[in-house]
Amino acid sequence: LPSARIQHVPVSTSGLPVFLSGKARIAALPDLRAICTHIAAQLDKRFDVAARGSTVMREFGAGTTAFLASANNFVLNAAILSSLTDSKQAVVASAFSSGVTCILSGFTSNLPMGIVTSLGPNIFLASIVRSGQFTPLGAFAISATSGFLLFLIAATPILTLVLSVVPLYIKYGLVIGTGLFTALKAVGKIISHDGALAFTHLLSLEGSIAVV
Secondary structure, eight states: OOOOOOOOOOOOOSBBBOOHHHHHOOOOOOOOOHHHHHHHHHHHHHHHHGGTTHHHHHHHHHHHHHHHHTHHHHHHHHHTTTTTSSSHHHHHHHHHHHHHHHHHHHHHHOOOOOOOOSSSHHHHHHHHHHHHHSHHHHHHHHHHHHHHHHHHHHHHHHHHHHHHHHHHHHHHHHHHHHHHHHHHHHOOOOEEEEEEEEOTTTHHHHHHHHHH
């Protein structure tokens, strides 16, 4: 990294630096612009950002947007699984697993994909456990098996075949439907009733905003 331009900084009797003001404080700080430029250059070199017609700042903004758009899944998963486990543990587990998979996906595929825990399978698993059809260990086995099968599909040409068979409007519908479900669930317009999901007060102000 570029060397920092640091002037002599007075220290107190405790050995801690005395905070300066104005130009002295600015000069005492590392050259952050040079450091950021160096980091951006390394990221560009590692992920071929410029070669793909983009910039590091644009990718950073896109990644931040994707995170903000999907981070609510952590809280929603905690609400879905609250009857089976501690909500705080569910949030931490969702965030940790999503972070690890995003990093692994980025370094192995070199593609800007955001991977987060899904809502649909968790609703199904939570419902079958609450109904007594499966134990939590059985639900975990189902989840692990599904993940392994998805891994095999993604690692083989089967994925290309599946994506080519599914019509484009269904792909759009899945994304839009998931987003609409997330928005309605977040404002409390989708509730659990007699072991099933139900809509409530969709014509209210919150429901209308969520639909829009």
